[in-house]
Amino acid sequence: MRLDFISLFPEMLKPALSVGVVGRAVDKGAIESHYWNPRDYTSNKHRTVDDRPFGGGPGMLMLPQPLDDCIVEMQQQQQAAGVEQSPIIYLSPQGRRLDQALVKELSALPAITLLCGRYEGVDERLLEKHVSIEVSIGDYVLSGGELPALVVADAVARQLPGILGHEDSAEQDSFANGLLDCPHYTRPAEWQGREVPPVLLSGDHAAIAEWRQAQSIKRTNERRPDLLSTDNPSKPRSSGSE
Numbered sequence: 001m002r003l004d005f006i007s008l009f010p011e012m013l014k015p016a017l018s019v020g021v022v023g024r025a026v027d028k029g030a031i032e033s034h035y036w037n038p039r040d041y042t043s044n045k046h047r048t049v050d051d052r053p054f055g056g057g058p059g060m061l062m063l064p065q066p067l068d069d070c071i072v073e074m075q076q077q078q079q080a081a082g083v084e085q086s087p088i089i090y091l092s093p094q095g096r097r098l099d100q101a102l103v104k105e106l107s108a109l110p111a112i113t114l115l116c117g118r119y120e121g122v123d124e125r126l127l128e129k130h131v132s133i134e135v136s137i138g139d140y141v142l143s144g145g146e147l148p149a150l151v152v153a154d155a156v157a158r159q160l161p162g163i164l165g166h167e168d169s170a171e172q173d174s175f176a177n178g179l180l181d182c183p184h185y186t187r188p189a190e191w192q193g194r195e196v197p198p199v200l201l202s203g204d205h206a207a208i209a210e211w212r213q214a215q216s217i218k219r220t221n222e223r224r225p226d227l228l229s230t231d232n233p234s235k236p237r238s239s240g241s242e
Contacts, residue, residue, distance in 0.1 A: 001160060002032045002083055002111035003153055004074055006067070008049065008118050010035040012146045017153065021164065025157040034074075038062070041069035050119050059120035067115075067126050078111065086111035087132035089152070090122070091145030095134030098152065102135070106152070107159035114152060116145030180224055182215035 005013050017026060017033055025031040039047045043065075050060040075085055089112055096102065106112055115122070115131065127134075137148045157163055185196040199211045220227050 001030060001107070001109070001156070002034070002078070002086065003156075004034045004036060004078070004086060004111070004113040005116065005149060006036045006038065006070060006074070006088075006113065007116040007144075007146055007149070008038060009116075009144065009146055010037055013150065016150050020154075022154050022157045025160055025163045028162065030160045030163055031153075031157060034077075036070050036074050038066040038070045041066040041073070053120065057120075061120050062118060062122045062126075064123040064126035067122065068129070071113075071130050074113065083111050086113045088113040088115055088130050090115045090127060090131045090134045091117065091137075091148040091152070092121070092134040093136050093139065093141055095136040098135050098137050098148075098155070103152075103155045104159060107156045112152075112156075114145070114149040116149050118144045178227060179216045180220045180227070182212040182219065 007013060013035065014033075017023065017031075022031065026033060038049050042048055048063070049066050050062050053059070053061050071088065078085055087109065089106075091114065135148070135152065137151050142148065185200060189196045189201060197211065199207050202208070217228075
């Protein structure tokens with residue numbers, strides 16, 4: 001999978017993409033990362049990428065022209081490399097909330113481009129021309145799109161074949177089946193007076209699976225009841241977009 005990042009601060013991104021799950025995916029060739037800095041496409045000595053918004057107000061907006069030139073060259077490079085033109089994802093608090101269903105959609109694509117805004121955002125005309133989808137990682141505001149882009153990259157990397165230590169790991173994550181994950185325990189069986197639930201030591205895999213499902217439903221009901229169907233509390237909601 002090819003990941004293209006458009007960012008004023010690629011130095012924030014590169015270290016995070018060299019470690020952990022994403023780093024493993026890069027090392028195995030499952031992810032190929034490319035970085036594009038809009039400052040490299042400016043036309044003045046100050047490498048200006050922002051200006052004041054029309055109509056007044058606080059903050060600055062990213063200029064459309066440097067971003068447009070950057071995206072055009074990126075797309076030309078993708079085409080030369082034989083890569084299908086990737087959808088451009090703008091990381092924005094106004095976007096579709098990132099969930100496991102969307103992660104799976106993105107992980108099935110051959111390439112995605114993550115556009116990291118800064119300041120008060122990006123000129124709307126640039127978004128209208130190039131952006132396929134806006135994605136939010138939550139109802140709060142960050143200083144830029146780099147951290148959300150890394151969240152997307154990490155979540156997507158977990159879905160790629162052969163990247164996790166066990167092939168079933170991704171399928172047993174929270175939200176993989178619309179529910180939160182069950183509690184997990186490791187050695188020792190007794191720790192500071194707290195014991196592992198006996199069923200997990202029984203060797204009865206059917207009973208263990210039943211216990212885990214029940215715990216998953218219980219935890220979801222306690223912590224995220226919004227994920228449960230109103231007509232059947234043991235049935236997860238559809239994880240598709242609303």
